[in-house]
Amino acid sequence: MSKSYALQFFTIILLILSCDSSDEGYLKEKIVGNWDNELYVSENPDAQEQKLFIENYNFSNDGEYERITSVYDVNEEFLGFSKIISGTFEVNGNKILFTTSEFFTSNGLDYPETKMELREQNEIGVDPTEKNIFTLEFNESFNIVRLYPECPFYAVCVGPAELTKIDQ
Numbered sequence: 001m002s003k004s005y006a007l008q009f010f011t012i013i014l015l016i017l018s019c020d021s022s023d024e025g026y027l028k029e030k031i032v033g034n035w036d037n038e039l040y041v042s043e044n045p046d047a048q049e050q051k052l053f054i055e056n057y058n059f060s061n062d063g064e065y066e067r068i069t070s071v072y073d074v075n076e077e078f079l080g081f082s083k084i085i086s087g088t089f090e091v092n093g094n095k096i097l098f099t100t101s102e103f104f105t106s107n108g109l110d111y112p113e114t115k116m117e118l119r120e121q122n123e124i125g126v127d128p129t130e131k132n133i134f135t136l137e138f139n140e141s142f143n144i145v146r147l148y149p150e151c152p153f154y155a156v157c158v159g160p161a162e163l164t165k166i167d168q
Helices: 002-031 115-121
Strands: 033-041 051-059 064-072 078-092 095-105 131-138 144-149 161-165
Touching: 002 078, 002 131, 051 078, 078 115, 095 115
Parallel strands: none
Antiparallel strands: 033 051, 033 161, 051 064, 064 078, 078 095, 095 131, 131 144, 144 161
16 A cells, blocks of 8 residues: 555656646747737826837747837837847746847937847947846736846836737
8 A cells, every 4th residue: 555655656746847847848938939018108208209119029949039129109100229139048937037148229319220220330238147037927828928027125126028929
């Protein structure tokens, strides 16, 4: 009788351990693809007109990512590119770790019309050891993911970014 319980116990432990290791691969598989986050932002607190910033995230199978921010006016006319960030990502459990290798940004007054112009004019140095960690939270259909930033105890942090999958 005790051998039966021991066998059941070890079987349950083996199943739990195998589920944990496959979850990482499963969540990484679910994050791979193109995602959008739309933000309406007023660049000046006194300004009546807001701009639409669309952040497009592209996560590849090989662990690389690129985040491109495009800017539109209230009529959804393209104004240009605001930011390009690229690097690598790792999924560990329900955490995603970003390491940035490139960071390009506009001056906020004018937006380059092409990604190449933005890259040529506005590189910002990055610390390759800096890592950003977020908690992943998917909806049931895996077409929306929330990225909750890790926030130190006394820091003022923003809420999660909500990304919608655009390549179903």
